[in-house]
Amino acid sequence: MRAGRRAVAAVLVAAALMPLGSGCWDARELNQLALVMAVGIDQAAESGRYTVTVQIARPGGQEGKSRGGGSGDASGGEPIYVAAADGDTIFAAIRNLAQFTSRRIMWAHNNVVVIGESLARRNITPVVDFFTRNQELRMRTWVVVAKGTDARYIVSAQTGIERVPADSISALFRYAQLPGESIKSDVNDVSAAFFSPDLTPVLAAVQLNERALRPSENPRGQGKVPQVELAGIAIFERTRLIGFVERETSRGLLWLRRQMRNASLTLPCPGSSDEHMAIEIRGPRVTVTPRLVRGLPAFHLHVDSHAWLTEQDCREYRVDAVQLKEHVRKELERKIAREVQATMKVLQTELKQDAVRFGHLTHVRYPAWWKANRPRWRELFPQVPVTVSAEIRIPKMGLYVRPEAPEAPE
Amino acid sequence: MAATMPTHLDQIKAAVQSEFGNTMDLIVRTFATGSGRSGLIVCFDGLAEGKGVETALNAVTHWTNPPFSYPMVDGDPITILKESLVGLPEVKVARKLDEVFTAVLQGQTAIFLEGAGTALLADTRYHPGRSVDEPATEAEVRAARDGFVENIILNITLVRRRIRDPKLRFEPQQIGRRTRTDVALAYIEDLADAKLVAEARRRLQRIEIDAVLGTGQIEELIRDSPLSPFATVAITERPDRVSAALLEGRVVIMLDNTPFCLMLPTVFWEYVQTPGDYQLSFLISSFLRLLRLIAILTALTLPSLYVILTTFHHEMIPTPLALSVAGGREGTPLPTLLEVLGMEITFEIIQEAGLRLPRAIGQTVSIVGALVIGEAAVQAGLVSPSTVIVIATAGITGFAIPSFSASLSIRLVRMPLLLLSGTLGVFGFIMGTSILALHLCSLRSFGVPFLSPVAPLRRMEQQDTLVRFPTWKLNRRPGLGLQDRSPRQKQDLMPQPPKGGGSS
Numbered sequence: 001m002r003a004g005r006r007a008v009a010a011v012l013v014a015a016a017l018m019p020l021g022s023g024c025w026d027a028r029e030l031n032q033l034a035l036v037m038a039v040g041i042d043q044a045a046e047s048g049r050y051t052v053t054v055q056i057a058r059p060g061g062q063e064g065k066s067r068g069g070g071s072g073d074a075s076g077g078e079p080i081y082v083a084a085a086d087g088d089t090i091f092a093a094i095r096n097l098a099q100f101t102s103r104r105i106m107w108a109h110n111n112v113v114v115i116g117e118s119l120a121r122r123n124i125t126p127v128v129d130f131f132t133r134n135q136e137l138r139m140r141t142w143v144v145v146a147k148g149t150d151a152r153y154i155v156s157a158q159t160g161i162e163r164v165p166a167d168s169i170s171a172l173f174r175y176a177q178l179p180g181e182s183i184k185s186d187v188n189d190v191s192a193a194f195f196s197p198d199l200t201p202v203l204a205a206v207q208l209n210e211r212a213l214r215p216s217e218n219p220r221g222q223g224k225v226p227q228v229e230l231a232g233i234a235i236f237e238r239t240r241l242i243g244f245v246e247r248e249t250s251r252g253l254l255w256l257r258r259q260m261r262n263a264s265l266t267l268p269c270p271g272s273s274d275e276h277m278a279i280e281i282r283g284p285r286v287t288v289t290p291r292l293v294r295g296l297p298a299f300h301l302h303v304d305s306h307a308w309l310t311e312q313d314c315r316e317y318r319v320d321a322v323q324l325k326e327h328v329r330k331e332l333e334r335k336i337a338r339e340v341q342a343t344m345k346v347l348q349t350e351l352k353q354d355a356v357r358f359g360h361l362t363h364v365r366y367p368a369w370w371k372a373n374r375p376r377w378r379e380l381f382p383q384v385p386v387t388v389s390a391e392i393r394i395p396k397m398g399l400y401v402r403p404e405a406p407e408a409p410e
Numbered sequence: 411m412a413a414t415m416p417t418h419l420d421q422i423k424a425a426v427q428s429e430f431g432n433t434m435d436l437i438v439r440t441f442a443t444g445s446g447r448s449g450l451i452v453c454f455d456g457l458a459e460g461k462g463v464e465t466a467l468n469a470v471t472h473w474t475n476p477p478f479s480y481p482m483v484d485g486d487p488i489t490i491l492k493e494s495l496v497g498l499p500e501v502k503v504a505r506k507l508d509e510v511f512t513a514v515l516q517g518q519t520a521i522f523l524e525g526a527g528t529a530l531l532a533d534t535r536y537h538p539g540r541s542v543d544e545p546a547t548e549a550e551v552r553a554a555r556d557g558f559v560e561n562i563i564l565n566i567t568l569v570r571r572r573i574r575d576p577k578l579r580f581e582p583q584q585i586g587r588r589t590r591t592d593v594a595l596a597y598i599e600d601l602a603d604a605k606l607v608a609e610a611r612r613r614l615q616r617i618e619i620d621a622v623l624g625t626g627q628i629e630e631l632i633r634d635s636p637l638s639p640f641a642t643v644a645i646t647e648r649p650d651r652v653s654a655a656l657l658e659g660r661v662v663i664m665l666d667n668t669p670f671c672l673m674l675p676t677v678f679w680e681y682v683q684t685p686g687d688y689q690l691s692f693l694i695s696s697f698l699r700l701l702r703l704i705a706i707l708t709a710l711t712l713p714s715l716y717v718i719l720t721t722f723h724h725e726m727i728p729t730p731l732a733l734s735v736a737g738g739r740e741g742t743p744l745p746t747l748l749e750v751l752g753m754e755i756t757f758e759i760i761q762e763a764g765l766r767l768p769r770a771i772g773q774t775v776s777i778v779g780a781l782v783i784g785e786a787a788v789q790a791g792l793v794s795p796s797t798v799i800v801i802a803t804a805g806i807t808g809f810a811i812p813s814f815s816a817s818l819s820i821r822l823v824r825m826p827l828l829l830l831s832g833t834l835g836v837f838g839f840i841m842g843t844s845i846l847a848l849h850l851c852s853l854r855s856f857g858v859p860f861l862s863p864v865a866p867l868r869r870m871e872q873q874d875t876l877v878r879f880p881t882w883k884l885n886r887r888p889g890l891g892l893q894d895r896s897p898r899q900k901q902d903l904m905p906q907p908p909k910g911g912g913s914s
Contacts, residue, residue, distance in 0.1 A: 026722060026835060027722060027832075028721060028722070028724070029739065030721070030724055030732065031736050031740055033724060035724075035732060035733065035736070037729075059733050059734075059736035059737035059738075060740045106725075108724060108725030109725070109729045109732060164733075
């Protein structure tokens, strides 16, 4: 009886201690982790080895860190720590990082994946594969191509106003819609395009440019600091980079990909081409419709939007509101058509790559035609014509018809 | 013990002496009536009110010529005395000594006359105690300010003043072989379900205990699910709450010598309700109830969620927060779980220490608690600032729970949940909260499911749970599922402008 009770007690105690016996399963303290903020991937030309560069946030160097912390050496100092390691595969390279980083690499907070141009020109399959396979990574991480440089330089650059440079890079995309000159490309988009038979990946490109000045005690010795800036759009052919659409011509691409969220355009004044007015377009509804004309698809882009007159420098009041609206609509149409044509020229003659999803649109609209002509699409694409039309509404127009200027003395 | 009363005063005196022995507060005094008959008076000093005893003594000693104008009281002097003692509200004739002893212990005065064979019990009970004061544990901003005191008669009065209903009953009982504590089972006869009243009565009568010194013993002896950390009997010291409960057809158990009453049955939602809710706009009180529910959930889960997020699921924290938490943790020696656990226990200890100290020293405790435990521990790098914030928030939200017993339950349940979360991560957290939810669903209070009317869902009875409907919509008594279902007010009481579009 007594022994039986003791046995029961022993089992109960063992059961009670069981959760503690496991320790804290998979528990990792936040300060034992290296939070990766940005990662760059390059490939060496000869050996084919991958180099992975990670930008890790140092919590001690952040705002709002613990004051003192006793010794004080853990806190303060640089906000980031950049390290690189190489390996035969991306995963191996990351594992090699562990040889010298004191903390476990943690990917969940990664903002940006930068692909070096040389790697992008060769084959991005390993990158897409690794970053879609890893469950710690988010599908909403930006993916960009480092134009004309290796990814490691982008990742290690002290760029932007934020303490963590990766935040600055990430913010470039968050606000990329303002100038309307770059696209947002995240892992999700890239892998979707990558795995679709009709699409091809289109990534934002970044480059280093010596934009910022380093404040210095010596006024002569101000050094220039390279900053990461948006540099147009990288066009891929399935797995490899074939070229860039420059920033100036990238707006047409955005129109055609229906990714234009916000655009500001400069239009000539009515009846005077050397005076200008600025129009801002917000949240346009863009439709691209294919139409088969004599066995070849033709595309029509229609923009339907509200437009705000944000600035008007026209010195003379020449037209009434209705005429002004018609003028803006026409000029807008011309302007967008020009932008679209410029982009199409690059895509159709230089790159010969359907980066505007025309193939996909045709597939959806004319499946039979697409089935018959898919193998010839590469040859047909450079010939497809694009037309543009626009419809605008100008709210609060009355406020803008007369320029704000002092009355000329009589 | 003598069943019948001895006729001679000497025998009575001896019996009294043997029953009560030598005790300081016992008054046994012989006297002579006006007509020369000797008598004996027995009462307890302090229990019996001096003025009442004096009235009784006066009447007896001046009693020279009994009024024989009442033929039916012919002969028996005690009965005659009873009829003539008009200066006291209640007088009784006792025929047994036991009866006398019980009555004397309640503060009545016993008067014996030589050769009478019966005794006269004059109600001279004295009700000492403090005056009615603001309830300490359930303060309200805009509601009645009176709270119960330690005197059951006064407490009953406070309720009776609020409900002038002839059907209001305070069924007397005595519990405790030695304490013989007065217990009143209060209910409104035509509102409360007879089965509920009978059940409450049965559970009270079941109690055989030698002493009852507070509501705690009664509560533990009559409650459902006696092992649960959640109180299935509500406790209050507010007369308005008791009145509201009675008017909802519930049963209230009142106890002498304590300002607290037990209300039954009770449901979980009472944890977030206060009497003040009905004095404020229904919009505001609904908002406040929601706030209190959030406080309950926060107090229960915040430390666990913090530990889970910082040790297991770092990807769920927004990046800037992750960085600042990580920055705060730089150089702290303990893992997050132990840190949180330690701070939690420290917080509880500070709370416990502050509770019983005299007010002057209590301030020292709060200063030491705030500065040393909070500020200095962070400064010294012993704990991370985010942990202190989490523990402080959990503590403060714990205080926002109106029901003290609910607050205690939450504090109690928080610890095992924290341990589960800290060892097994989100899995342990889900396990803990699931067990908790199942347990709450299984609880019953006097036949009413604890989570009703939400689980089981009764759609028509939602007027007064988390959201309080406006008064003109509270047409039915809350669905404790037990009582009279008739509406308690006229329908369509919503104030409206007069019909017919006046041009005035």
